[in-house]
Amino acid sequence: MHPAASMELSANARAAATRTAPHVTIRGLSKRFADATIYDNFDFDIPRGKLMSVFGPNGCGKSTLINMIAGLFPADKGEILFDGQPLNKIKFGYVFQNYREAVFPWLSAFDNIAYPLKVMGVPKKERNLKVEKIVASLNVKIDLNLYPYQMSGGQQQMVSIMRALVVDPEILFLDEPFSALDYEMTLFMREQLQRVFVETHTTTVLVSHDLEEAVYLSDRILLLSRHPARPVEFVHYDAPRPRTDKTMTEGDFISTKAHCLEIFQREVRKG
Amino acid sequence: MNWKRLEVLLPLVGVVVLLAVWSVVTWLRIVDPVLLPSPAATFKALWTGMFHGKLGVDFVKTVERTIYSTIIAAIVAIPLGILLGSSERLYRSVEFLIDFFRSTPASAMFPLFLVLFGVGDRTKIFVAAFGAALVILFNVAYGVMNARKTRILAAKVMGASRLRVLWDVMLLESMPATFVGLRNGVSLALVIVVVAEMFIGSVDGLGQRVFEAQQMFEMPDMYAAIFAAGALGYGLNLLFLTIERRFVHWSGK
Numbered sequence: 001m002h003p004a005a006s007m008e009l010s011a012n013a014r015a016a017a018t019r020t021a022p023h024v025t026i027r028g029l030s031k032r033f034a035d036a037t038i039y040d041n042f043d044f045d046i047p048r049g050k051l052m053s054v055f056g057p058n059g060c061g062k063s064t065l066i067n068m069i070a071g072l073f074p075a076d077k078g079e080i081l082f083d084g085q086p087l088n089k090i091k092f093g094y095v096f097q098n099y100r101e102a103v104f105p106w107l108s109a110f111d112n113i114a115y116p117l118k119v120m121g122v123p124k125k126e127r128n129l130k131v132e133k134i135v136a137s138l139n140v141k142i143d144l145n146l147y148p149y150q151m152s153g154g155q156q157q158m159v160s161i162m163r164a165l166v167v168d169p170e171i172l173f174l175d176e177p178f179s180a181l182d183y184e185m186t187l188f189m190r191e192q193l194q195r196v197f198v199e200t201h202t203t204t205v206l207v208s209h210d211l212e213e214a215v216y217l218s219d220r221i222l223l224l225s226r227h228p229a230r231p232v233e234f235v236h237y238d239a240p241r242p243r244t245d246k247t248m249t250e251g252d253f254i255s256t257k258a259h260c261l262e263i264f265q266r267e268v269r270k271g
Numbered sequence: 272m273n274w275k276r277l278e279v280l281l282p283l284v285g286v287v288v289l290l291a292v293w294s295v296v297t298w299l300r301i302v303d304p305v306l307l308p309s310p311a312a313t314f315k316a317l318w319t320g321m322f323h324g325k326l327g328v329d330f331v332k333t334v335e336r337t338i339y340s341t342i343i344a345a346i347v348a349i350p351l352g353i354l355l356g357s358s359e360r361l362y363r364s365v366e367f368l369i370d371f372f373r374s375t376p377a378s379a380m381f382p383l384f385l386v387l388f389g390v391g392d393r394t395k396i397f398v399a400a401f402g403a404a405l406v407i408l409f410n411v412a413y414g415v416m417n418a419r420k421t422r423i424l425a426a427k428v429m430g431a432s433r434l435r436v437l438w439d440v441m442l443l444e445s446m447p448a449t450f451v452g453l454r455n456g457v458s459l460a461l462v463i464v465v466v467a468e469m470f471i472g473s474v475d476g477l478g479q480r481v482f483e484a485q486q487m488f489e490m491p492d493m494y495a496a497i498f499a500a501g502a503l504g505y506g507l508n509l510l511f512l513t514i515e516r517r518f519v520h521w522s523g524k
């Protein structure tokens with residue numbers, strides 16, 4: 001056999017392997033709060049370049065999970081590896097449910113979006129370019145000179161989503177990002193999120209209270225039990241993108257949703 | 272008739288009523304005119320005192336002392352408040368002291384400060400600064416402590432260092448409370464300065480003016496000085512409110 005050919009093959013194989021290797025590996029994760037064990041020896045892999053949703057009963061630890069992954073507070077035990085490495089200077093995007101308390105009211109919308117770049121030490125000129133780029137790519141029509149308190153809820157959440165995306169995050173976390181918005185805005189924002197995902201294929205973790213939304217947007221749905229939370233099932237949903245309203249009428253969608261609901265109800269009843 | 276246009280005049284109603292009642296009372300001599308001079312006599316005393324007499328000098332003196340003490344209080348209390356507020360444990364450990372001295376009437380400290388700093392301006396300014404500082408400190412510390420956790424987390428997840436979070440988030444979060452503290456602080460400083468001017472061997476200041484006019488039974492002068500002090504307090508409050516509206520535009524929104 002020609003030596004060069006085998007070299008090439010192994011390079012391809014390696015590339016393929018890293019493409020499919022999990023992005024985040026969670027092993028033996030434990031976390032207790034004063035009155036409850038939220039995680040006890042929890043194992044899970046977050047796939048690379050997929051949009052996954054986390055769905056589970058109220059208070060089961062969904063926010064706690066993504067907060068620990070994002071390094072916002074430490075786990076009691078266990079390890080969280082990114083590409084097999086411990087956390088070091090990974091760029092996260094994080095969108096909080098409560099946009100009112102997450103955006104900075106003393107900064108204009110523009111400066112809010114640019115803030116993470118400022119933290120990273122990006123020079124002003126480049127910051128402005130990047131902000132303008134992300135605004136253009138999302139096709140956002142908001143006056144960015146306004147302050148958050150002068151904007152609608154949807155616009156504020158849009159600002160916080162752009163703020164999360166402007167750094168080209170390696171992983172994007174969204175904790176019930178749309179639950180404080182009205183229905184029309186929610187539908188619009190779902191489409192924006194889907195567009196961003198189709199364009200960038202950023203590994204995305206979405207916590208959602210809305211099963212329809214979770215299935216509609218996701219490649220994978222992680223169903224959690226009551227705490228101490230364990231992964232009950234990791235449901236695959238591979239409908240092609242872009243998905244539309246029609247997607248939600250298809251048999252595959254309906255059966256996936258029904259399956260998730262059934263598991264969820266079984267878990268809740270166990271409670 | 273456009274009633275809406277007239278509504279802007281509503282705040283004047285109380286003033287007009289007060290002046291009317293006052294005029295009637297003095298005109299009918301219901302109260303001894305020596306004790307309560309007419310509005311005209313009072314405002315004449317205010318005018319001549321402010322622009323041609325000693326009252327203007329006293330006014331400026333009191334303004335100076337109040338502003339100095341507030342500035343000293345702010346310089347000490349704001350950084351300290353941020354420091355204490357950024358660590359809840361630290362604040363809890365000195366909370367009792369702050370609350371205790373905040374509840375101690377600053378006037379009770381006069382003798383102590385007199386011993387420390389003598390009968391000059393310094394005593395008046397330092398006692399007022401002491402009172403104002405505790406008010407400012409308390410507000411700043413609580414402003415920092417009550418900073419929205421989500422915003423701190425948001426900055427943290429963007430990779431902001433502890434110092435940056437303190438500077439970019441907590442400091443700004445505490446601004447509305449800081450201004451509440453400054454406004455209360457300057458009001459308290461004025462109260463303390465005026466009282467100090469009355470009793471700590473003063474030769475000038477609005478407090479001394481009121482006291483002296485009373486001693487010499489120059490009632491129009493006394494009322495004039497009281498109004499000057501009132502206008503000063505109101506003006507200082509308004510000044511800080513205006514600054515607040517400008518720089519802390521997001522406050523209360």
Ligand SMILES: Nc1ncnc2c1ncn2[C@@H]1O[C@H](COP(=O)(O)OP(=O)(O)OP(=O)(O)O)[C@@H](O)[C@H]1O
Nearest residue numbers: 033034035036038057058059060061062063064065
């Ligand atoms: N800082 C804390 N101190 C004590 N208990 C906490 C703390 N944070 C969360 N908990 C508890 O841990 C559990 C999990 O919280 P978490 O916010 O992760 O749940 P969740 O799944 O996101 O809930 P929700 O669906 O309401 O958003 C809850 O029972 C909550 O009360």
Ligand SMILES: [Mg+2]
Nearest residue numbers: 062063064175
């Ligand atoms: Mg939650």
